[in-house]
Amino acid sequence: MSTPPCKELLLDNQLCFALYSTSLLMTKVYKPLLQELGLTYPQYLAMMVLWEGDGITVGEISTRLLTDPGSLTPLLKRLEAEGLITRTRSSKDERVVELYLTDSGRALYEKAKSVPACILAATELSIEQLGSLKNELVSLRGSLGKAV
DSSP states (O other), X not given: OOSOOOGGGOGXXXXXXXXXXXXXXXHHHHHHHHHHHTOOXXXXXXXXXXXXXXXXXXXXHHHHTTSOHHHHHHHHHHHHHTXXXXXXXXXXXXXXXXXXXXXXXHHHHHHHTTHHHHHHHHHTOOHHHHHHHHHHHHHHHHHHHHHO
């Protein structure tokens, strides 16, 4: 390149790359922990929502995970095939699918309780630092959500 690169276009100066590469590494740290549970990272996210409140709809879980319901269907079918959840059509509205934890799904919660401490240790941050970072990211997500 004959002219010096624009500072604003250097990869190491990009927030988007810092977020992307950090997300990739975070998922890699989670992978062996979740393999012990028999879950992928997206399945783990879905199970966390269900552990917070059993008997929610596909629409509710998709809202919590910021994804569209159609992309969740294959993931939820796998969780059902693994015996962790049941999917039931609502008696009030056939279009609505309700999700319920099975006994195995509830038992998995106990095994998953060790995951957050492992992640905290891997970050080498204090709980306060991690909380602050999470709050800043949630705020950023909110601002970006307004822009799209």
